Amino acid sequence: MAENTIFLESIDYLIERYEYFLVDQFGVLHDGFTPYRGAVAALRRLKNAGAKVYIISNSGKRAVSNEKRMHRLGFGVNFFDRLVSSGEVAWHLLKEQLLPR
Numbered sequence: 360m361a362e363n364t365i366f367l368e369s370i371d372y373l374i375e376r377y378e379y380f381l382v383d384q385f386g387v388l389h390d391g392f393t394p395y396r397g398a399v400a401a402l403r404r405l406k407n408a409g410a411k412v413y414i415i416s417n418s419g420k421r422a423v424s425n426e427k428r429m430h431r432l433g434f435g436v437n438f439f440d441r442l443v444s445s446g447e448v449a450w451h452l453l454k455e456q457l458l459p460r
Contacts, residue, residue, distance in 0.1 A: 370401055374408045384416040384425065384442070394432045402438040414442040422447040 385391060388398045405412050418425050422442045
């Protein structure tokens with residue numbers, strides 16, 4: 360373990376130091392079916408502190424599908440600023456580069 364590893368009891372330490380947060384979806388916030396203990400409260404806390412929160416995911420689904428799942432799992436509509444998925448990025452790239460104009 361690195362000597363400079365810090366174990367945090369809360370996210371207050373991070374909120375005091377950072378304005379923007381990139382948070383992975385699967386395996387960090389939830390397991391696909393259930394939010395992890397404290398995850399909903401942590402996102403709520405970040406947003407209430409004025410942080411910009413971006414959810415990232417390697418999901419092949421579009422962002423709207425992922426956002427709906429997040430909401431079903433209890434992550435409120437105001438708990439993050441944007442969700443970016445691999446599927447969404449791929450869709451935009453295909454639309455911009457491959458479809459006739």
